[in-house]
């Protein structure tokens with residue numbers, strides 16, 4: 001299995017949505033062909049990892065059945081595996097995790113931090129790496145008045161509890177990265193504060209993954225639609241790396257790679 005966390009950072013994780021609305025009509029086969037081409041392009045553009053997701057976790061998104069998610073993700077994973085880059089799978093379902101692990105995924109990227117029943121055990125029984133993300137609430141209601149007494153402490157405490165839950169079933173720390181979950185049960189102010197205070201999240205000693213690409217916080221600041229957020233995404237991602245993030249989960253791989261190459265040229 002290819003490791004992601006052992007790679008030298010900063011790393012670019014290219015987002016590959018395996019949801020039917022992400023690619024134009026044409027049916028399952030044509031969609032898969034388009035998705036594969038998109039993955040190839042992201043690798044050519046400098047992606048270190050491809051993150052395949054078959055469940056939309058946008059605010060208000062509908063749930064997807066296990067069978068549907070398996071159909072969206074696994075054939076695509078098998079095709080993309082041949083491109084030779086490590087693959088992470090964005091899922092919260094233990095059955096999808098199990099199939100993804102068997103199909104050669106390197107990382108389970110779970111916005112629910114392995115809280116689904118059986119998820120910890122599936123990961124523990126494998127050698128796969130995992131991203132534990134913080135979310136307040138669930139996608140359907142998470143943006144309805146998110147509140148925190150002490151945002152950074154609560155996010156840290158939650159992630160630390162999940163790291164402990166992993167330890168309890170035998171998932172080693174060396175297999176874990178953490179993510180503050182930008183936009184998941186957070187207001188603009190919360191998102192800004194988490195990014196500003198990102199260095200305090202590195203105190204766990206585990207690598208950080210940040211996903212801010214095209215997110216609504218950027219639209220709220222700039223008043224631009226989702227297709228006009230590339231510069232903002234690169235800027236926010238670069239700040240995250242400067243504050244300690246090791247992996248950026250992004251749509252715009254080439255622009256992000258260029259920004260990080262400049263960063264590294266200056267820092268090294």
Ligand code: 7PJ
Nearest residue numbers: 057109131133179181182210211
């Ligand atoms: C994230 C994610 C994120 C991790 C999504 C979107 C929403 N996984 N999956 N971190 N976001 N680890 O990309 O806008 O921030 S889906």
